[in-house]
Amino acid sequence: MKKHFIALLLLLSTGFILHGQTTDPLVSKCAMNAGPDSKYLKDFRIQLAKAPSAGELRYKTQMSLWKNTKYKFSMCTAEDSKGELILTIKNDANQVVLSSYDPKTGKAYKSVDLVCNRSGIYQLSYDFKDGQQGSGVGVVSMVK
């Protein structure tokens, strides 16, 4: 009887946990820290294991970007990550539009602004520096 009661309690508590969905604090923190002139648009939650070898950025997604709009791409890395979150954006002709990481200097920017003058669907590729393990969030905002 006692076992059944505990099982019921567990079941009920799981139900409550599943019911009350909450936003990842890293996402909300990253979105709120984009700057006073920024308006949140979307976020991408990235979690990657260590890559066998550093190469092309592994987390790929798409997003439409519109002419006459200034976008801010913010990269926030979770504390337990081994590498910093980086981003490369390519246009639909597969040409690199921007990269938050310069492999020559090793510098990784935590955010990059893009003044978009070509409307289209762009490919966003995220990874952690040098193909390291990590988790993080990429937030896209509009800048006024």
Add this chain to the structure above:
Amino acid sequence: MKGRSFILLVFFVFVCFSCRNSSNNNSQFVFPEADSIPVGEEEKLSTEAIEEIARNISSPVEIANLLQSLAVPFSPDYLASSIDANKQTTSFDKAFTLGILGADLGYLNMYEKTGSSIDILSSIRKLAEGIRVGQFFDFETIKRLSLNKSNLDSLLFLSIDSYTQIDKYLRENDRGQLSALMIIGVWIEGQYLATQVMTEYPDPVLRDRIGEQKIILNDLIMLANPYCNRDPEFGILCRDLQDIKEKYREIRITYTLGEPVSREVDGALVVEQTETSVVEMTDEQLAAIIDITKTIRNKLIANN
């Protein structure tokens, strides 16, 4: 001879199917017919593909931001105020209306008319609960932020995030048709807002944004296509989207080349594109788009 025919056939197939769409530098954007899913085909798009399409749909917040930057004043006349959430009986109506009201909420929030958004928020809660996704809409917090007018950033984030979570949950639980309806509803209302403002406050930037919707229209149709034969309501919606697509068919979007220019400003990287997209759309084409958008949007919300 047979060998040559085979090579020609392989070449033809390669040309038809090699690109997702045909847009690239110095060329014109055309609707990619070859890889469209035929209407009624049972094939389902993968969750990832739907997620990507959903991301490609222009956010109503972006449209509202554009209107603000053009100094277009707020008007409640653009809102779908006639919608009564209590009268939405089918899941189709609830999900589609959820999309329409989501776009209206984005418009209200961007113009900081948050006090006026309480009625819409209540309707959104009812509709979300009606399709069993109410747990993702943090009504009380959003309402508190709306009434306080204290933190627009948090309000925008929570509102958009709630919709993103609803959309994700529906897709992951084999209710993709409701996710598609919500996304289509958001797009139609955003398009209605842009086209109605265009009639009152004509502007070349807004005109371009309306024309540029051609870029994502096919994605929207692909999202709906697997469900077109599901029920009569969906069938009508699919035909409406095809009618909109027809109005866009002759609009030209071309691209000019240019390398992006990067500079560092106060330690931050700023990149400016020098390549541009150019929309060629006649006044008649624009008028036809404005007209069909209004007709379809008003018909859809009147049915609700």
